[in-house]
Amino acid sequence: MVLVLGVSAGAAGARAMLTHSDQPHLPPIDRCRVARRAGGGSMEEAVFEAIRLMRKSAAKRDEFITGIAVTCRCSSHAESVRTAAGRNRLTVIDEPVAQLRYLRFTGRLPTEGSVLLYDLGASGLTLTQIDCRTDAVLATKRSTVLGGDGHDALLRWLLTRGGVTLDMAGTRRQKEALASERVLAVCDPITGQRTVITRSDFAELVEAGIHHSASFVRHMIGETGIQPTGMALLGGCTRNKSIRDELKQQLGLPLIYDPEPEFVSTRGAVLLAAERPSARSIRSVHLTPHSGAHEAPNSPVSRRKLVAAVAVTATLGGTIVGALAMNRDGGEHTDGKPPTVEVVGPPSHG
8 A cells, every 4th residue: 555645735834644645535544733933933834834744754664655745725835835945855735725635535515516625724714615526716715813722712711701711722611612512621830720611602703703604604605696406614723513513504505514624724635645746736627707607796795784794804803903913912801791892984975
């Protein structure tokens, strides 16, 4: 069997998976997560550190990696990886291509219509609507209003309010634990103070952001004019059942969910590393109105809806900015409300 390495690159760092080419869905031989170095570490630095660790793991087993593929969300990340690669032979893949490849491999991808990839990662939400028959991208959008880092900040605020102060790594572990546990007793490592948090508490914290993302999805569907056959939930944030339930209730779309949603890109990279080990890059095909396929009808958005959307985005963004400021300053809020900043609306035009 051929040993291959899949790597997914993102704003928070890189994930890598070492496995045999015909077993991407099974527990891997080895895998790692490399966070971006604090103080200005680059995304490509994390990628090549992950590759180094997995090469070391393969060498310990006296095996040789025959193919390496790295997924990137945007062209600037992809170019950075290609430049840093030098003489290293690897394939750079647009992330939606890898995600689609693995969903098809597992039999979860619809054969007709389109699928919407809802990728809620550390730094924000990326939506990509793709035609299932041609694999062409119909539309893509990104929002940084709320993501995993924002969820961490909000949860840390809630814990601080209960008398427990954790660093961001500890807060993230508690957030991840809520994906499988309904109730957690959290202890302050210094004072010994304890507080109890529930999955419902977390759901209330992130509810506004999930509602915003549902509006984001509806807007994309309105732009393409094509109702998706299903929506694939990707990224570590979607491990939380309360988030999945809220999205299902808000949108009513059939959900496609992998038990390890944060590794879908990595597993897709594994498949493509085996299939096309010598390719330098694998890009998505984007459809435009001029291509003659799936042209969206003209549907201007009303000024009232536009202002409402801006207000929601500004308010949610203010909440996260305030929470992150609390993390930096170490201050505590005593008014019992999530930290916010003042939001000034647009000037009236009569």
